[in-house]
Amino acid sequence: MKYTTEFRNNEVAQALLSHIRERSRKKARFMEFCGGHTVAIFRYGIRQLLPKNIEMISGPGCPVCVTATVDIDKAIALAQEKGVIITTFGDMLKVPGSKSSLQKARAAGADVRMVYSTLDALQIAKENPEKSVVFLGIGFETTAPTVAASILEAQETGVKNYYVLSQNKLSPPAIKAILQSGEVKLDGLICPGHVSAITGAQAWDFIAHDYRIPCVVAGFEPLDVLQCIDMLVEQVENKQARVEIAYRRGVAPEGNKIALDLMSQVYEPAPAQWRGFGVIPGSGLKIKKEYRQFDAEEKFEIKAAPVDDPKGCLCGEVLRGVNTPLDCKLFGKVCNPESPVGPCMVSSEGTCSAYFLYGGNAID
């Protein structure tokens, strides 16, 4: 496939690796924010190919994993309302809430449907005018504009039974929370490629400026990731801290202005609860007053009280990069993809799931 296979070439990978090995002298710890990068790094065994002085850790970049239990409970409570159809991306179905999951709610009779796109959810609303169709809005900046687009489309086409439960989140505030806490020291950040396709590389300027940490935006093929690490090493060795792009075919410095405009037309930043972090100011997206007729929080009285995360589950620490799944006593035994305890084991891009699936590849 064009723009895919060319970026998996083994000879180039070897060349990039030997360049990294030649150049890299200092001890350096790099975090990949995005779960997509976690999967690419584990799938291609990149951790083991790097020189010993480079340590890779995984960050909070999986929207499913960072969804708080209370938000899952809200979705399940909504699914139990009469005349409601819940539409959601597949990954959310198995995520355990405090007592149940959307999948279990569906087995018990709730109408929960998996969709591929927000426009499919809107289509379901059009086909079921007597029902209330709620889309579970999760995802970072990559996905949020597509949710905004569905709200605008609903308005333009006069759909009155389409609602969004907005649990969308912004990525930069989460990285800021990690850096401010000082729990982990980072020497470089692999910035999310498809979030940056929307926000532009400029979204990470504050990390380079305020925290003096090198930032490189990366794509998701093995050569993209290796090029990114090579560029990070270059900055570390030269004591620089800049924002660079190793994914120029997909990311412009200024991002996608149309998508950003759509987002700010429909949403305003609000505090949001993240698993493992608690409430992060300005990290959520609330539907603006002008569009409140599409806001599920306005339409329904949703009851769900904040709850503690499952006992023994280290998801929070894993998401903050403080622990690895191997530090979790439940990992692999009680908790596995068949019967996940935390969302980090459910999501295909969760760090626990990557450690489980890629076993030796994931473990340095």
Add this chain to the structure above:
Amino acid sequence: MCLAVPALIKKIEGKDADVEIGGITRRISLRLTPEAKTGDYVLLHTGFAINIIDKQEAEETLKLFAEMAEQVTE
């Protein structure tokens, strides 16, 4: 979840387009990339093109890679 894959635009109809991904054709939305043209590759995420792939930038990156590989084999 932020997965996006390259897709080739075959035909545009209003705000939507038919794209080809690995031999399969599917209908996607161009609402986030209204300037996309037939023959462009776009990054496809949950049914939406979120960006147009910059062909020139891709070629330049690949050229750089080829040069690096050559230096190593020399």
